[in-house]
Amino acid sequence: MGIKVLVVDDSALIREVLGRMLVRDGDIDVVGTAVDPIDAREKIKALDPDVVTLDIEMPNMNGLAFLEKLMRLRPTPVVMVSTLTRKGASETLLALELGAVDFVAKPSAEFAGGLDAFGAGLRDKIRAAARSDVRGRAVRLEQPSSPVRTAAAPEGAVIAIGASTGGVEAIRTVLADLPADCPPVLIAQHMPAGFTGRFAARLDELCALEVVEAEDRLPLRPGHAYVARGDYHLRVERSSGQLKCRLGQEGPQSGHRPSVDVLFESVARTVGPLAVGAILTGMGRDGARGLKLMRDAGAHTVGQSQASALVYGMPRVAFEEGAVVEQAPLEQIASRLASALVKLKAAA
Known part of the structure; x- marks a missing residue:
C-alpha cells in the first residue's frame, strides 16, 4: 500500500x-x-x-x-x-x-x-x-542548545546555511544560538515568493542578529543575516571592495530557486577559506555540490546529523559526496561554526 x-x-x-x-x-x-x-x-x-x-x-x-x-x-x-x-x-x-x-x-x-x-x-x-x-x-525540541558567546571572525568571513523541508525550525535554532558579533550569514531556504519576507521578520524577532530578506546589491554587514528571496537565487559577490548580495532569476538549479547550490558555489568562489557553511534538513541533493566546492576552497563545512534531522536527505548526500568536514546535532551546529570562525580569527 x-x-x-x-x-x-x-x-x-x-x-x-x-x-x-x-x-x-x-x-x-x-x-x-x-x-x-x-x-x-x-x-x-x-x-x-x-x-x-x-x-x-x-x-x-x-x-x-x-x-x-x-x-x-x-x-x-x-x-x-x-x-x-x-x-x-x-x-x-x-x-x-x-x-x-x-x-x-x-x-x-x-x-x-x-x-x-x-x-x-x-x-x-x-x-x-x-x-x-x-x-x-x-x-529533540526538549534538548538544550548551546548559545555561543562569541563568533568573532576575520574581515571578509561569512556563514552560509542551506536547508529545505524542516529548515524553518532548524535555521531558527542555529541563528538563535549565534551571537551579534558573528560575520554576515547568508541563508537559502526552499520557500516560495510571498513567504520569505515574513520568515526573515520572524527570525529577526527571535535572534540577536538583525535578519532581513536579501536585496540585490545589499552590502553584507557583521551581525546581520540575509534570507534568499522566494523565487530568486542568492549569490555573494565582491564589488568595490565590499561583499554584497546578488539576486537573480536564472533557471532553477537542482530543481530549486532559490538553490542552495547556487549560494554555496558563489561563496566558494568569492569567499573561499574565510567561509564556514552548514547544510541542514531537507529532501533531495541541493547543496551537496556547492558545499563540496566550499570545502575544496578551504571552508569549514558542517552537516546536520541524521539523528537530529527531520529529513536526512540533503545532509546525507553532502556527507556521502565528501562535502562535509564534520556532522553535528542541530543544537551544536552554531557552536561548531563559531569555533571554526574563532580559529580563523586566531590564525589571521
Missing part, C-alpha cells in the same frame, strides 16, 4: 482537487477526507494516516489549534495548505513552529496552467513528510 493521506479542508472543491492530484502517481492513497478538525480527530484515530494535509481557516476549530493538540497528543507528519496572503504567511510560519513538516500554497484561480506543477510539488512534499521523523523532533 502507498502513503496513506488524510485531507482536511472545509472546501469540498479543495478536497476534491487535492485528492485527485495526490493519487496521480500511484504511490499515494487518500484514505479519507475531513471537513474540520473535529471530523479529522475521529478519522485520524480510525484510519491512522501516514500524513495529514491541513487547512488553517476552518469551522469549529482553527487549524493551528488542532495542529498544536495533534503534535502534543499524537505526533503525525502534517503538510499545511496555506493561502498566499500576508496573514496566511504568518500563520503558516507559526504552523511550522508548532510542528508541521512543510506547506504548499493553496491553488487559486490564477493557478490555471500551473496545476500540474502544483500537484507535483504537493506529492513531493507528502513523500518527504512520510519519511520525516516528527516523533523524534518532539523529543
Whole structure:
C-alpha cells in the first residue's frame, strides 16, 4: 500500500482537487477526507494516516489549534495548505513552529496552467513528510542548545546555511544560538515568493542578529543575516571592495530557486577559506555540490546529523559526496561554526 493521506479542508472543491492530484502517481492513497478538525480527530484515530494535509481557516476549530493538540497528543507528519496572503504567511510560519513538516500554497484561480506543477510539488512534499521523523523532533525540541558567546571572525568571513523541508525550525535554532558579533550569514531556504519576507521578520524577532530578506546589491554587514528571496537565487559577490548580495532569476538549479547550490558555489568562489557553511534538513541533493566546492576552497563545512534531522536527505548526500568536514546535532551546529570562525580569527 502507498502513503496513506488524510485531507482536511472545509472546501469540498479543495478536497476534491487535492485528492485527485495526490493519487496521480500511484504511490499515494487518500484514505479519507475531513471537513474540520473535529471530523479529522475521529478519522485520524480510525484510519491512522501516514500524513495529514491541513487547512488553517476552518469551522469549529482553527487549524493551528488542532495542529498544536495533534503534535502534543499524537505526533503525525502534517503538510499545511496555506493561502498566499500576508496573514496566511504568518500563520503558516507559526504552523511550522508548532510542528508541521512543510506547506504548499493553496491553488487559486490564477493557478490555471500551473496545476500540474502544483500537484507535483504537493506529492513531493507528502513523500518527504512520510519519511520525516516528527516523533523524534518532539523529543529533540526538549534538548538544550548551546548559545555561543562569541563568533568573532576575520574581515571578509561569512556563514552560509542551506536547508529545505524542516529548515524553518532548524535555521531558527542555529541563528538563535549565534551571537551579534558573528560575520554576515547568508541563508537559502526552499520557500516560495510571498513567504520569505515574513520568515526573515520572524527570525529577526527571535535572534540577536538583525535578519532581513536579501536585496540585490545589499552590502553584507557583521551581525546581520540575509534570507534568499522566494523565487530568486542568492549569490555573494565582491564589488568595490565590499561583499554584497546578488539576486537573480536564472533557471532553477537542482530543481530549486532559490538553490542552495547556487549560494554555496558563489561563496566558494568569492569567499573561499574565510567561509564556514552548514547544510541542514531537507529532501533531495541541493547543496551537496556547492558545499563540496566550499570545502575544496578551504571552508569549514558542517552537516546536520541524521539523528537530529527531520529529513536526512540533503545532509546525507553532502556527507556521502565528501562535502562535509564534520556532522553535528542541530543544537551544536552554531557552536561548531563559531569555533571554526574563532580559529580563523586566531590564525589571521
